[in-house]
Amino acid sequence: MDTKTIIAFAISAVLIGWAFLISSKPSNSADAGAPPTAVIVDGTQIIDITAKGGYSPRVVTAKAGVPTILRMRTNGTFDCSASVVIPKLSYQKFLQPSTVEEISISAAQAQGTLQGLCSMGMYNFQIKFE
Numbered sequence: 087m088d089t090k091t092i093i094a095f096a097i098s099a100v101l102i103g104w105a106f107l108i109s110s111k112p113s114n115s116a117d118a119g120a121p122p123t124a125v126i127v128d129g130t131q132i133i134d135i136t137a138k139g140g141y142s143p144r145v146v147t148a149k150a151g152v153p154t155i156l157r158m159r160t161n162g163t164f165d166c167s168a169s170v171v172i173p174k175l176s177y178q179k180f181l182q183p184s185t186v187e188e189i190s191i192s193a194a195q196a197q198g199t200l201q202g203l204c205s206m207g208m209y210n211f212q213i214k215f216e
């Protein structure tokens with residue numbers, strides 16, 4: 087094999103790898119499409135957010151004007167996402183490493199976008215009441 091052949095092989099290998107990456111992308115991004123929606127059980131809206139190396143899901147849509155319980159879940163969380171701040175609710179708490187913390191949001195507070203942050207402001211999540 088001469089140099090040209092080797093280069094041609096290398097380029098086609100890169101192109102095939104690239105094509106594979108692109109073709110495998112839609113299936114991944116489909117899952118992360120529309121933000122998850124909160125569920126309403128017996129008139130109370132439930133939102134689950136896991137804090138571990140950030141918040142998941144990052145964005146949740148919910149119904150405005152419905153009494154809501156935000157369940158913040160930690161699961162072996164030792165990073166700063168355990169330190170939750172929700173400015174609009176004047177809420178600030180350092181969560182235990184593995185716990186479920188229920189934060190009540192009244193019907194009046196369940197309006198617009200509620201943003202939560204880690205105490206340093208590097209991670210955040212949003213609840214969009216619509």
Ligand SMILES: [Cu+2]
Binds near residue numbers: 204207208209
């Ligand atoms: Cu942080």
